[in-house]
Amino acid sequence: MEKLTKPKMIIMLLISIITTGYAQKVDSEFSGYIETSFIILLLLIAVTGVLFLLESQSEGRSILNLMPQLLWLKDRLTDAKPVEKEKDILLDHDYDGILELDNNLPPWWKALFYVTIVWGAIYLLWFHVFQVGNLQDAEYTEEVRIAEIEKAALLGPGAIDENNVTKLTDPIALSTGKETFLKHCAACHGRGGEGLVGPNLTDDYWIHGADIKQVFLIVKNGVPEKGMISWKSQLNPVAMQEVSSYILSLRGSNPPNQKPPEGVMVNFN
Template sequence: MKQKLYNILNIKHKKKAILSTLLFLLISQNSFALSLADPTQLSTDFTPLELGVVLLLAITFFVVVLVLMASISIYNHSRSVLKQDKIARGEEVEPDTESFSEWFWAKFNAAKPDKVVLMHHNYDGIEELDNDLPPWWKYGFYLCIVAAIIYFVVHIKGIAPNSTEEYEVAMVEGNTLKAQYLAEMASSINEENVELADAAGVTKGQALFAKKCKTCHGANAEGLSGPNLTDEYWLHGGDIKSVFTTVKYGVPAKGMISWKDQLSPQEMQQVASFVLSLQGSNPANGKEPQGEKYEAAKE
């Protein structure tokens, strides 16, 4: 009597555990559904396809947990009933040697003995088996079919963007990030880290020079009130860092203003790079050399 009562209470305890877990999962599913209904509750912007995948995974997890819990309950209850029947009949009860994981894997794998699936013919002594695919393989295949159908419907109905649209969106986002990066890098250029600009930068520097510098240095940098910028002689250094520094801070004592408040660091780099690209151009009416001859340091 005590044993029966214990079994009943044990079964009820398991049922409570199962119901509690199911209730927890249902509440989780309800919260997830509410978050889908109210986009303001989502911390990240999901595409419809991503939401569908998340929902499918949640449902799959719910089903798997339910099946596992039901299997454990049925397995334990069946073993308990069989054991009680053997005791009631006075039979010897063998100790439990098979764990639930071993039992579950045997059912999930469901491999049959060779004799059961042996076909009734052979070729030169070679016998052929006709074993079924294991359940885990079939379940995985069925899940792939379901995922493929969902994927097909989502794209046919236009619920989510196709690969081309995703590529175009990614390119726009990438170009935006690239522009932001270049803007940040441009603003970080200074006299310590400045380097020669590329060909496009030199072209932009030419336009800036024509707009800002030709009044003092001439249209071809041949030198007017300012020095000739095309020869090898420099008053304040002839490398990119020195020219950038001169453009940035100017030389107030000699009438050259500072351009740091009118030009961005990148624009000053472009102007300095254009000036250095004029070395040896020898324009007509070039002003006499001033300063010292600059020779690049040998590396």
């Protein structure tokens, strides 16, 4: 009875480790964790359930005796002769001690097999006979078509560039801008924009100007000879607009460990 307790405790531990992750702030990088860990969680819970079932079986108070419906289900799920009775269904040959046994396949297994046949028929009709669904080639072409449209909206005529960019102020845009900043820029500009390798982005002094158009242009093209990367190949114009707006929102936030001013003082009035 005690023998299953250890695995159950390990599983409980795993479940609690995984769920502590959920207390984290939810951002885009985190959502992948939620999906995978959720599946693992379900599996662990299922395994725990099975362990509990097995344990109650081995203690002689089988859950099957408590619930006749389950007993009915169990009979439906397997009509194979149990191992103890296999000698009744041995066939009549003996090849050097190798005996042949003709037991029934479990009905659930056969049911799965029939399901695959029905599924195959549906698939054939859907994709090949009536051609309702897209096959891989068509699916690919369709995805490329949609991606082209999205790309044109971001990069084609009318897309955001340094000539028409405006400073965003809505909290959602600024918080995506913040995410981009923490991911790509904080290493050089500090987590609060206080400056590190790159200049302080929170004071009133700017090397290249503090207008949204000037900031956008620097983010887009960088200053490669001074160590500021060009971001246009990694961030789309919307992301560059958001992160530029976020940077400008940091003005006067007065983070600790600020780098001394560089460039010229900008008059913000």
